[in-house]
Amino acid sequence: MSTILVTGGTGTLGALVVRMLREQGHEVRALSRSSAEYPVDLRDGRGLDAAMAGAQVVVHCASSPRGGDDVAAGHLIDAARRAGTVTNLVYISIVGVDVVPFGYYRTKLRVERLLEGSGLGVTILRTTQFHDLVAQATASLAKLPLLPVVPLPKGVRVQPIAVEEVADRLAELAVPAAAGRVPDMGGPEVRSLEEWGRAYLAAVGSGRRVVGVPLAGRAYAAFRRGGNLAPDRAVGRITFGEFLGRQRRAG
Template sequence: MSTILVTGGTGNLGALVVGMLREQGHEVRALSRSSAEFPVDLRDGSGLDAALAGAQVVVHCASSPRGGDDVAARHLIDAARRAGTVTNLVYISIVGVDVVPLGYYRTKLRVERMLEDSGLGVTILRTTQFHDLVARVTGVAARLPLPVVPLPKGVRVQPVAVEEVADRLAELAVPEAAGRVPDVGGPEARPLEEWAGVWLAATGSRRRVLGVPLAGRAYAACRRGGILAAPGRAVGRITFDDYVERRGRVRGTGRA
């Protein structure tokens, strides 16, 4: 069994990856700034050398839409080189980072290229958006003091279950690097307005969703399908309806 390090190991995705790998019998180091055993701050690289000592595989799940992913990746790459034992650095990226000119996407693409140029063994997996992103975006729009819920018009979204992505990352967390692997997309693509309507109905809201056309190259790229997986890569099985139903059951038990 391998010694595997997971950045963002207490996050939505990372915690699932950690649990799956530990069930398989691996020694797993879940990194975070608050970890008692392996306190690591990717913003300045502190703690990385100790955390990486003897590790063969790194699964890099830590990410922040607020920026800094490229800085964190540079610290991680440099520390992995110093460790000299890492044979596979697995990175989770997003479908469309090479065609949608959003700042966050551009940074994710920059990290991909940094890894590919690092001289380390790397594995890069791109996936479509998680189900909970649709819920969060809808929730934010629903808090606006408007009689409708405004969302970008005509943007098709292909949400995938976070647990299915975690399962794929756990499969890839082996000593042999695989390079860029096939993308993972959710089982169904629909306009965001439709997904939002499903979520609002499930949460008891009767507000109407209003599709709003936007300006800009990023919106145009999304309208062209830039955030959708290629045909044949809709390999997820858990649907958004499944996600909504499960969240409803959890809320009913008082755990959400």
């Protein structure tokens, strides 16, 4: 069995990957700033060398929409080179990072290119947005004060996928042999964000009305063109409705 390091190992995706890999019998090191065993800050690389020692595989799940993912990736690459044992660095990216000029997506693309040019063995998986993200975005906008409606970007289609299905795929890819860029993963259904928002509000018993709001800019236009979709890779099985049902049963 391999020694596998998982960045963001306490996050929504990373924690699932850690659990799956441990169930398979691997030695797994879950990294995060709050970890008692492997406290690592990817923003400055502190603690990385000790965590990386002897690792064969790295699954890089840590990410921040606030920025700095490219800097973090640089520290991770440097530590993997120093360790000299890493044969596969697995990275989770997003469908559309190369065609949607959105700030977070551009940073994810820079990370992909850093990894590809690192000289290390690399595996890159792009997926569509998680069910959780669609639900959280709708929930946040539903809390806006003084608004009787829930405003969502008009005409933007989304193809959400279950985070556990992505975690399962990452666990499959976390082997010593790198695979390069692997086929994308998309959720089973493509609908407008407005439709998904209405489904979420109905599931939580909210009577709020969704209103589509047109936006400006190149990123919005790229989303409207479907740059974030992978309809030919609709391999996910768990629907958004099933995700909502599970959330409801979990309280």
